[in-house]
Amino acid sequence: MSTTRTLTQDISAHVGETVTIEGWLHKKRLLGGLNFITLRDRRGVAQSLIDDKDEIEKLRGLQVGTVLSLTGTVVSDERAPGGAELHDVKVEVQVPVTDEPPIEIDKPISHKSEGLENLFDYRVLNIRNLQEQKIFKIRASLTRYLREFLTTNEFIEIDTPKLLAGATEGGAEVFQLDYFGKTATLAQSPQFFKQIMVGAFERVFEINHSYRAEPSATTRHLTELTMLDLEIGFVKSHDEVLDIVGDMTQNVLRRVYEEHADDLKSLNAPQLLLPEDGKVPRYTIAQIHELYGKANNVDLTEEKDLIPDEERWIAEYARKNHGSDLVYAVDFPAEAGKFYHKFKDDGTVAWGDLLFRGLEISTVPLRENNYEKMIEQMTAAGLDVTHEGFKHYLQAFKYGLPQHGGCGFGVDRLVQKTIGLNNVKEATLFPRDINRLT
DSSP states (O other): OOOOOOOOOGGGGGGTTTEEEEEEEEEEEEEEEEEEEEEEEETTTEEEEEOOHHHHHHHHTTTTEEEEEEEEEEEEEETGGGGGEEEEEEEEEEEESSSSHHHHHTTTOOOGGHHHHHHHTTTHHHHHHHEEEHHHHHHHHHHHHHHHHHHHTEEEEOOOOSSSOOOOOOEEEEEEEEEEEEEEOOOOOHEEEEHHHHHHEEEEEEEEEOOOOOOOSSSSSSSEEEEEEEEESSOSSSSHHHHHHHHHHHHHHHHHHHHHHHHHHHHHOOOOOTTTTTOOOOEHHHHHHHHOOOOOOOOTTTTTOOOOHHHHHHHHHHHHHHOSSEEEEEEEEGGOOOTOOOOOOOEEEEEEEEEEEEEEEEEEEBBBOOOOHHHHHHHHHHHOTTTTHHHHHHHHHHOOOSSSEEEEEEEHHHHHHHOOSSSSGGGGGSSBBBTTTO
């Protein structure tokens, strides 16, 4: 018997040769005298024709998921997956499975909203479905493209702690836990750390988990989320930060639509529209309130942020008028700003939200970098600047930070909207929300 393993996708290159494939029993079709079995490995599936009674007997009572080694002669056949199949097959059972699985993994997996609990209850099995796997192969590529774009543009990748002595940005949306008798919180973002690191490396990024204790059961929230956080020093203006984040997003979307074209098509992903001039269109919060208000006969001028329906509406407007799936909402009113934002003289804050197909995927502000101004803004926000938790953060400003800006960018939401999934949880292998901790 041949012992060198051939992967399923490669067997068509070995027509007439004897090869060994290994993987999971994916499907059995017993058609009288003809017995076809489909074997799955990391590359896909291959079909084998088993006609020897002794070999068929080895499979009696075995279920999908059984781990097999099949050795046979490769025969060209256009009807078979990949255009070839194995004949005269010898079967070796490596790990038998005799329990019938609770779901059929070769059938379409339901993503209907009422079936999502079932989706996650059987995640261990449905991830063996070839269509379901495409979501996470696309996700892996998107994460890699982000990392490659940033590395190419001289960003240093950093890792920052997720166990903190207090809430980074204040507020009640933090998870608290006992830390050897002290109270610790899980990080909502690496905000302080990435700003500190600008003082050393100028350009830094991190792809990691953040934790938000948001009592939210919506289609857009998770309690444990994957974020790309980046920070850029020596920027001349807020425009520069918006441009870099816009360029990065367009770069990864173009790549995923080129390199995963077939998978995206089979998942019914929307057609990708990006602005021809490469500039993501921008509208101020005031302009969006006005446009949306006129179109829908409502007055939202007192709202300091966009309501979710405005996000969807301006995204549709940008698609129609600019041929762009991406649009920036910029110049938030000053009262919406946080203590580390750069406030402008016109009563707005240098902050933009990047919307992708109607959902905010990134918050992109310019930071205040002047030490005295930071002390002033923190004090005005009701923070105790002498608190131990701010000591090292403020050191970075005291000892020289250039003008800088950055973003928090939702990887889960990017995956969701790229593929056209209805719920961010579908873009997450093992989602955590208010009801799900297992």
